[in-house]
Amino acid sequence: MTFEPQSLTLPDPLPLDGGGMLADARIAYETYGELAPDRSNAILLCHALTGDQYVASTHPLTGKPGWWERMVGPGLPIDTDRYHVICANVIGSCLGSSGPASIAPDGAPYAMRFPVITIRDMVRGLVGLLDALGIERLHAVVGGSMGGMQALSLAANWPERAQRVLVIASTSRHSAQNIAFHELGRQAIMADPNWRQGEYYGSDTPDNGLAVARMAAHITYLSEDGLTAKFGRNLQDRPEKSFGFDADFQVESYLRYQGSGFTRRFDANSYLYITRAMDYFDLAEEHGGSLAQAFAGNPARFCLVSFDSDWLYPTAESRHIVHALNAAGAPVSFVELSAPFGHDSFLLDVPALDRVVKGFVE
Amino acid sequence: MTFEPQSLTLPDPLPLDGGGMLADARIAYETYGELAPDRSNAILLCHALTGDQYVASTHPLTGKPGWWERMVGPGLPIDTDRYHVICANVIGSCLGSSGPASIAPDGAPYAMRFPVITIRDMVRGLVGLLDALGIERLHAVVGGSMGGMQALSLAANWPERAQRVLVIASTSRHSAQNIAFHELGRQAIMADPNWRQGEYYGSDTPDNGLAVARMAAHITYLSEDGLTAKFGRNLQDRPEKSFGFDADFQVESYLRYQGSGFTRRFDANSYLYITRAMDYFDLAEEHGGSLAQAFAGNPARFCLVSFDSDWLYPTAESRHIVHALNAAGAPVSFVELSAPFGHDSFLLDVPALDRVVKGFVE
Incomplete structure (x- = not known):
């Protein structure tokens, strides 16, 4: 940065x-x-x-x-x-x-x-x-x-x-539910071995954990009806289910994109601090x-x-x-x-x- | 097991x-x-x-x-x-x-x-x-x-x-929202370095990822009103906020407990397969x-x-x-x-x- x-x-x-x-x-x-x-x-x-x-x-x-x-x-x-x-x-x-x-x-x-x-x-x-x-x-x-x-x-x-x-x-x-979603995100970041108690500057950053945190938050930013209208059960660039663990559904692909894109512009420790401030x-x-x-x-x-x-x-x-x-x-x-x-x-x-x-x- | x-x-x-x-x-x-x-x-x-x-x-x-x-x-x-x-x-x-x-x-x-x-x-x-x-x-x-x-x-x-x-x-x-929450859990498991493409049997298991997945799911099992009634903004075993990242709030402590307890009884790969079946x-x-x-x-x-x-x-x-x-x-x-x-x-x-x-x- x-x-x-x-x-x-x-x-x-x-x-x-x-x-x-x-x-x-x-x-x-x-x-x-x-x-x-x-x-x-x-x-x-x-x-x-x-x-x-x-x-x-x-x-x-x-x-x-x-x-x-x-x-x-x-x-x-x-x-x-x-x-x-x-x-x-x-x-x-x-x-x-x-x-x-x-x-x-x-x-x-x-x-x-x-x-x-x-x-x-x-x-x-x-x-x-x-x-x-x-x-x-x-x-x-x-x-x-x-x-x-x-x-x-x-x-x-x-x-x-x-x-x-x-x-x-x-x-x-x-609210308790608001805190719960933030705690989920914080735990995802802290569970990433790259987080290293926050001492990751200058080395690999905890992108996986931060992406999961962002995915969790992102779900809360959208409505169920909105998700259904935007994605429903539509498949992503494929005629049928893959019977595997790729992003078969558009909503999966969208969430992965939101998660990975976020890590390029945001610092994981800042995510911890700001969510904490909101919960307080x-x-x-x-x-x-x-x-x-x-x-x-x-x-x-x-x-x-x-x-x-x-x-x-x-x-x-x-x-x-x-x-x-x-x-x-x-x-x-x-x-x-x-x-x-x-x-x-x-x-x-x-x-x-x-x-x-x-x-x-x- | x-x-x-x-x-x-x-x-x-x-x-x-x-x-x-x-x-x-x-x-x-x-x-x-x-x-x-x-x-x-x-x-x-x-x-x-x-x-x-x-x-x-x-x-x-x-x-x-x-x-x-x-x-x-x-x-x-x-x-x-x-x-x-x-x-x-x-x-x-x-x-x-x-x-x-x-x-x-x-x-x-x-x-x-x-x-x-x-x-x-x-x-x-x-x-x-x-x-x-x-x-x-x-x-x-x-x-x-x-x-x-x-x-x-x-x-x-x-x-x-x-x-x-x-x-x-x-x-x-x-629904798209149901799939989104499950995908979040799967990504948390797969982001755990212990997951190793599922080849973890006989070695360290991806407990951190599975715990985060369980936390995400657990939030969806409870109602906002229920969480408020049960936990509200009550602090956990302390008179005031710690200004740190411990589980200050009861709801945080509860979620951490739910997450870690789950890893002792459930296989992370099974979690991937069963959530996939539900999403399909x-x-x-x-x-x-x-x-x-x-x-x-x-x-x-x-x-x-x-x-x-x-x-x-x-x-x-x-x-x-x-x-x-x-x-x-x-x-x-x-x-x-x-x-x-x-x-x-x-x-x-x-x-x-x-x-x-x-x-x-x-």
């Missing part, structure tokens, strides 16, 4: 929820559109588990388009002719921000010596970036999935920093056990969006947040959109989402 | 759906209750993916009770004071019936040279067992999950062999693309049972079978039971299931 992302080093050590500090935290970020002279038009986009700062520009490793190019750009729902969009790689990740692959002060990669972080720690890094960029108050913070967790965390812990909070296909806490996320727990308390007196406007086919963070989780915001007296709108793609709907062609996003951020 | 299961060797080679024959197929089985002089009181129980013939007796490897002791025994819903219950290990498995761990004619284990089999092939083995035992017509065939697939296959392909067909928490075909299962495809055709003129009575919290083989799959049986003019009853345990409900304490089973088999 040789590329030179735009980044800055935070001037102050970052205090962490697990205790201790992260010194010299580096935050890699991209921006799109001009910042207004009064700095009032900044929108912070928060990325998901395996996302990155390349929201509307080509990924430097894969050469693929940005992950939300359909939403962010000139004339698009998040209009870069009007807004200054900032998207930063979260700490713990591997696209330029400080993470387990970063070099520690002793000159060797942190690997598993990197501190275990939380969603709030990620947001501390993002707030540090905003401070460094001189942006006191965001026009909006927007995120889907884990990005939605960051948006909620920013709203709850730095309530003056965002005027609008848009949370898509997300949750205020990881419980916004109510951070605020005395009351989710409404997390938003008490919050001056922002909120919008929650869920998808009817999302079984990873189902609509009930968004409703749970809406009820807490209602209890806190915060202005909130909520919509459940119908889309066939499961959790991944927030990244895909759902025109109704475009309208909701455009309407809310304006 | 040293134990001596009751078994017999089929006198005739077993023709297989993939072509070829399996010679000297061995079928390990258990029986409970007396066979009536007119041989009219036999009930065949078909086991699930990781099940075995020890339905109502102690498992010889784990020392644990049989998997359906709550249902099968004197005075129980499947009353061994009245019925002669037969349960056989399916071919491809590893509890005494022919499978990849069996010794091939050349004196070495089959490993991946064992032929890829189908659900119908498993049932061919069961029918061979019934022939050998002199049982022409079953009072009933009963199965849950993969056992239900076998019951359906027996009814469709050997319609004179069973008077009653009871199918619990099952499906007539594996599509009863309509075997019968000209029409599920109703599979049951045309069938003389048996059918009963289908689903559970409202089962997302592996949801109620819609049972309804699909019921509609086909209706179209075929077969007598069928159907009930969706409410139970919190997900797919595993068929094995657990659901008194309503006891009543349905007792009422149908009498």
Whole structure:
């Protein structure tokens, strides 16, 4: 992975929820559109588990388009002719921000010596970036999935920093089933002999384990109906079953492709750290056990969006947040959109989402 | 694995759906209750993916009770004071019936040279067992999950062999999502360097991969609500999060336990073969693309049972079978039971299931 992302080093050590500090935290970020002279038009986009700062520009490793190019750009729902969009790689990740692959002060990669972080720690890094960029108050913070967790965390812990909070296909806490799927992925990575307690930098990487972890996660991103519509029981490039263990079915071939492709752009240790942060996320727990308390007196406007086919963070989780915001007296709108793609709907062609996003951020 | 299961060797080679024959197929089985002089009181129980013939007796490897002791025994819903219950290990498995761990004619284990089999092939083995035992017509065939697939296959392909067909928490075909979860498990096993293309007998076994496969499957056996009720976000034997990668949450500890325990009683290659057979299962495809055709003129009575919290083989799959049986003019009853345990409900304490089973088999 040789590329030179735009980044800055935070001037102050970052205090962490697990205790201790992260010194010299580096935050890699991209921006799109001009910042207004009064700095009032900044929108912070928060990325998901395996996302990155390349929201509307080509990924430097894969050469693929940005992950939300359909939403962010000139004339698009998040209009870069009007807004200054900032998207930063979260700490713990591997696209330029400080993470387990970063070099520690002793000159060797942190690997598993990197501190275990939380969603709030990620947001501390993002707030540090905003401070460094001189942006006191965001026009909006927007995120889907884990990005939605960051948006909620920013709203709850730095309530003056965002005027609008848009949370898509997300949750205020990881459920037992959510944790179970992540633990499965972590066990797959740690079972790979190349993982070697995380000390694999400079040698063979635990690609097999990481691919299995990605396959597991990927199943949770799609709906059963979506999988049936896309693949059903169709065979892959063959007239009949092989009576062997090749990828007979298209869905098998697709999953293998998703797994192996992922290993070329993501660091296995980062996958461990970020899934851990998500599993630790419980916004109510951070605020005395009351989710409404997390938003008490919050001056922002909120919008929650869920998808009817999302079984990873189902609509009930968004409703749970809406009820807490209602209890806190915060202005909130909520919509459940119908889309066939499961959790991944927030990244895909759902025109109704475009309208909701455009309407809310304006 | 040293134990001596009751078994017999089929006198005739077993023709297989993939072509070829399996010679000297061995079928390990258990029986409970007396066979009536007119041989009219036999009930065949078909086991699930990781099940075995020890339905109502102690498992010889784990020392644990049989998997359906709550249902099968004197005075129980499947009353061994009245019925002669037969349960056989399916071919491809590893509890005494022919499978990849069996010794091939050349004196070495089959490993991946064992032929890829189908659900119908498993049932061919069961029918061979019934022939050998002199049982022409079953009072009933009963199965849950993969056992239900076998019951359906027996009814469709050997319609004179069973008077009653009871199918619990099952499906007539594996969906794309079902295949995806199994492929994930297979990839986890095959990624384990100890797997060595299946040639691991007599050396280290691919326990890490098999444990991950089991964890993935286990998540699909439970409901989200059930996981939340059982574990929620409770921590395991600690007052607060460790900020590390130990099993902080009870659900993590539980999954690790399920994974590692499984490797002590199951062969990884058998897991590959049996999941493959399930993924290949599509009863309509075997019968000209029409599920109703599979049951045309069938003389048996059918009963289908689903559970409202089962997302592996949801109620819609049972309804699909019921509609086909209706179209075929077969007598069928159907009930969706409410139970919190997900797919595993068929094995657990659901008194309503006891009543349905007792009422149908009498």
